Amino acid sequence: MAQQVFKRPESLKDNVFHYCPGCGHSIIHRLLAEVIDELGIREKTVGVPPAGCAVLAYNYLDVDMGEAPHGRAIAVATGIKRCRPDLVVFTYQGDGDLAAIGTAETVHAANRGECLTVIFVNNGVYGMTGGQMAPTTLPGQKTTTTPGGRMALRDGHPLDLSRMLALAAGSVYIERTAVTSPKHIIKTKKAIRKAFKVQMDGQGFALVEILSACPTNWKETPIEACKRVEQVVATQYPLGILKDATHEPTADNP
Amino acid sequence: MNKQLMRGSHVIAEAATRAGCRFYAGYPITPQNELPEYMSARFADLPDATFIQAESELAAINMVMGASMTGVRAMTSSSSPGISLKQEGISYMAGMELPAVVANIMRGGPGLGNIAPTQQDYFQATRGGGHGGYRTIVLAPCSGQELVTLTMKAFDLADTYRMPVILLGDGLMGQMMEPVSFPDPIDPADLPKKEWVLSGARGRDSRLIASLQLDPVKMEERNWKLVRKYDTISQHETDFESYLLDDAQLVIVAFGTAARIAKGAVNRVRGEGLPAGLFRPITLWPFPANPLRSLAASIKQILVFEMNTGQMIEDVKMSVGDISPVHFHGRPGGVIPTPVEVAEVITGLMR
Structure with missing residues (x-):
């Protein structure tokens, strides 16, 4: 008899992703769903999606979800988690959402050590609005609002918010990964899983920054775009653990 | 108590x-x-x-x-x-x-x-x-x-x-x-249970709380x-206070702090024999338009008094239309007028 070795996670709805070919969102959604399934927390998880391409994340993730205004996902999640500490609460945010309009909410939630899991998808552009410059856009990168390429002294330097968040006393675990190859996807899943575990153990603020491609707005093929993430974007935003202050839970210090 | x-x-x-x-x-x-x-x-x-x-x-x-x-x-x-x-x-x-x-x-x-x-x-x-x-x-x-x-x-x-x-x-x-x-x-536990909250999809379908609706037809229906x-x-929810309105010829319409000052002013002019009264909206939205319109038919004039340059007066005018003349006295900027000042305005209108 045939054995089923691969199936749709229970936490993922049977809907066709609307994302562009080569976009990382669909991979990351699936990883999230797999992790939620494996941790057995689907029935106590609440997600907060961002404004942007992933605003429709609730069409795919089969968990309770509450919308947030652009940039405010972590503040909304804070309200949910503080009222229901027994729930597992995550936000799903892009670079414009988290590192531009939501900078204050992000920094202060990390500083307070809010017990949340933040999935931060960095593709270096505002995808849904048509490819404008993001805080994470690389120097020289052409976008619809930097047609001649980003000039640091005019348009600002690429902002590495994750590194800043690692300095916040309340952040516990911050890792940067990518979803450009099977190897990186496996690493990303491990990081997402850990970011949920940190919350479930009540340790504090956990964030996974995932470098993701936007072939449509980068005007590249998916393969070229993935190569660019690994060879160019990852030199500006190096992959790896930026902070790990987790501890094994003990009776005194759970 | x-x-x-x-x-x-x-x-x-x-x-x-x-x-x-x-x-x-x-x-x-x-x-x-x-x-x-x-x-x-x-x-x-x-x-x-x-x-x-x-x-x-x-x-x-x-x-x-x-x-x-x-x-x-x-x-x-x-x-x-x-x-x-x-x-x-x-x-x-x-x-x-x-x-x-x-x-x-x-x-x-x-x-x-x-x-x-x-x-x-x-x-x-x-x-x-x-x-x-x-x-x-x-x-x-x-x-x-x-x-x-x-x-x-x-x-x-x-x-x-x-x-x-x-x-x-x-x-x-x-x-x-x-x-x-x-x-x-x-006790919050005694409040009516809310069936729409985000609490984790245990034993039920997952829930969504969102304002986004990309389909204009569905968005239109949500607006309606x-x-x-x-x-x-x-x-069902309009609320207001009436003060000395039975025989009033001038009604002052004011809310909040301005209404307290207005009440003092009404008491002062009543002492001088001038039949003024106070209509105080307690709900500003919904505005108590119908009771004010009914009232306007039996009085001679309305004075709207606000601690601004004239905002609620628009709702008052929409409520009473041409039934009654509507005057205004306002003090913006954080000036707190006295009942004497407002009484003088009333007296000026009634004499």
Whole structure:
């Protein structure tokens, strides 16, 4: 008899992703769903999606979800988690959402050590609005609002918010990964899983920054775009653990 | 019942707690800082309550939004410039049909203005305040005791109609001390269960609370659905106070602090034999248009008195049309007029 070795996670709805070919969102959604399934927390998880391409994340993730205004996902999640500490609460945010309009909410939630899991998808552009410059856009990168390429002294330097968040006393675990190859996807899943575990153990603020491609707005093929993430974007935003202050839970210090 | 002397901001905070509010997020701004201060101490003794001093008014209202999604009674408070910042969240909560109570202890404006009491945010409060064409219920207390009743009522209305309710006070209401008594506290566990909250999809389908609707036809229907709700509220929830209206020839229309000053003015001119009365809207939205229109038929003139340059007067004029002449006296900028000043205006109109 045939054995089923691969199936749709229970936490993922049977809907066709609307994302562009080569976009990382669909991979990351699936990883999230797999992790939620494996941790057995689907029935106590609440997600907060961002404004942007992933605003429709609730069409795919089969968990309770509450919308947030652009940039405010972590503040909304804070309200949910503080009222229901027994729930597992995550936000799903892009670079414009988290590192531009939501900078204050992000920094202060990390500083307070809010017990949340933040999935931060960095593709270096505002995808849904048509490819404008993001805080994470690389120097020289052409976008619809930097047609001649980003000039640091005019348009600002690429902002590495994750590194800043690692300095916040309340952040516990911050890792940067990518979803450009099977190897990186496996690493990303491990990081997402850990970011949920940190919350479930009540340790504090956990964030996974995932470098993701936007072939449509980068005007590249998916393969070229993935190569660019690994060879160019990852030199500006190096992959790896930026902070790990987790501890094994003990009776005194759970 | 036991009376105690309390500052208005503290009264709101205590009344909210007794109404079962268990989440407060706010950001300091004068003249309402005593409200979050009181809340921080009061909630420290309640194991199921959360107080957060947020990094901004934006963060605070969005934290309230998240708290409300879990079904907890939640509130924030601020003063005029801070309320402008909260409009983003208020619009979203109107769209998502989330209950919350927002207290605005109004100060002078526009811009940074000053910290003196005004009623300059009437338009902002009664017209929705943010984007997208929605309404919020607006309650205008005029005494310490009414701060108790209206704060508690605000939470009931917010839950009943699933929408933000604005408690519209001013610097004077927030700072003034008056004797008040409180009803027994409500245990949040005794409140009606909310069937729409985010609580984890255990034994049921997953839920979504969102204002996004990309299909214009469905969005149109959602807009009309909100209108139907607003119509129901307009029919059932208008509230006002009548004072010496039976034989009145001039009726002064005023709310909040201005109404207290107006009441003093009415008493003064009554002493001189002039039959003036006071019509005080308690709900600013929905505005008590029908009772005011009925009243207008039996009187000679209306004087609208506001601590602004003329905002509620538009609702008064829409209510009474050509039935009665409508005059205006206003003092913006944080000037608190005396009953003598207002009495002189009434006398000038009646003699």
